[in-house]
Amino acid sequence: MTQNYGFLIDQSKCIGCHACSTACKSENQVPLGVYRTWVKYVETGSFPDVRRRFQVTRCNHCANPPCVRICPVSAMYQxxxxxxxxxxxxxxxxxxxxxxxxxDSIYLDPETNTAAKCHFCAHRLDVGLEPACVVVxxxxxxxAGDLNDPASEIARTLASAPATVRKPEQGTAPKLFYINGNDWSLHPSAAQTHDSFMWADKVTEQNASPYARGGVALPVLTANSGASIRTPQQQGYPLNGPIQFGGRVAEHMVQTAYTAQHKINWHWELPSYLVTKNIxxxxDQLALGITFVSRHQKYRGRTLHALESRLDVQSL
Structure with a gap:
């Protein structure tokens, strides 16, 4: 039977200790400022009835991964x-x-300027060990385990408890499952995201750019056609509409207290790569065509010469 690995996270058990985050950074030597796995804090309700919920977030190891399909050099693969x-x-x-x-599971390594993310601690898995986050x-x-093995703990747990995934509407078939997941934590648009968190500022152009700190207007990134680059799109809304608490929309009573964000920007590398690749x-096609025409002409010349020689012999 073909192996099919996936993750299962029980959000009712998570205490937000960040042991998984630190173990991942230590095991994979992840640089400061970026994360392969992190814990998201979401606070719900209004005083005095308030609650903080935790959600472990990482690469979903999708069965239909869009990152693999879009990679122009096959650096991402399944x-x-x-x-x-x-x-x-x-x-x-x-x-x-x-x-x-x-x-938002992929980041650019600040030391190598290459993409990186959770890779299921594949180097540990290949020698019979579990991922570092699972161990700690x-x-x-x-x-973590083989979803196709009915005897594995993850398969048995999924068979006995209802589970959910993030953004099923994207069609990626994620294999990071959540037990006791809640909409206001799983859906990014359900909670307000303030400009600052408990321990860090929200990553925005306004608070990250020296232009904003100096009072200088930020340049607007536009394409040659004048259209804005990467217009933000709302996604992740629950299929049955906004989440509500007692008639009030959830986003008015829910806030994200802490999460990790990775800056996503289009740079010149992609268009320059595509242009040079096409050139x-x-x-290559031109050289192949010239070679084909040249060989065809040589073959045609030899054929005509042989035919002329045969005709000369027959005439004699």
């Missing part, structure tokens, strides 16, 4: 066991995968 892996040695840093991922979780809130492809 293994036979279902793990979505990446090869930094051939990545050109074009950020196409970052744009395609609906889960003190509440056993994270499960190289055209040159």
């Amino acid at each position: 293994r036979a066991d279902g793990i979505v892996e990446f090869d930094p040695s051939i990545c050109i840093g074009c950020k196409s995968c970052m744009q395609a991922c609906p889960y 979780c003190p509440e056993h809130a994270i499960l 190289a492809a055209a040159q």
Whole structure:
């Protein structure tokens, strides 16, 4: 039976300790400022009836991964066991995968300028070990295993408890499942996101750019046609409409207290790569065409010469 690995997270057990985040950074030597797995804090309700919920977020290792399809150099690829892996040695840093991922799970490594993300600790899995986050979780809130193996703990748990996924409407078939998940945590548009969190500022152009801090207007990024680059689109709304608490829309009573964000920008690498690739492809086709015509002419000349020689012999 073909292996098909996935994650299962029980949100009722998560205590927001960030052990998974630190273990992931240590195991994979993730630089400061970026994360492969992180814990999102969402606060719900109004005083005195308030509650803080935790959600572990990472690559969903989708069965239909858009990052793999869009990568122009196949640096993102899907293994036979279902793990979505990446090869930094051939990545050109074009950020196409970052744009395609609906889960904000891919970041650009500040040291290598190549894409990186959770890779299921594939190097550990290949030698029979579990991912680092699974090992260190003190509440056993994270499960990882073969979804196709009915004897595995993750398969048995999924068979006995209802689970949900993030953004099913995107058609990516994610394999990161949540037990006791809630809409105001799973759906990014259900909660307000303020300009600052408990320990860090929200990553925006206004608070990250020196232009804004100096009072200088930010340049607007536009395409040659004049259209705005990457116009924000609303996505992730529940299929049955806005979430409500006692008749009030959830976004008025829910706020994201902490999460990790990765800046997503189109840079010159992608269009320049596509242009040079097309030029190289055209040159190859032109060279192939010239070679074909040249060989055809030589063959035609030899054929005519042989025919003329045969006619001369017959005339004699």
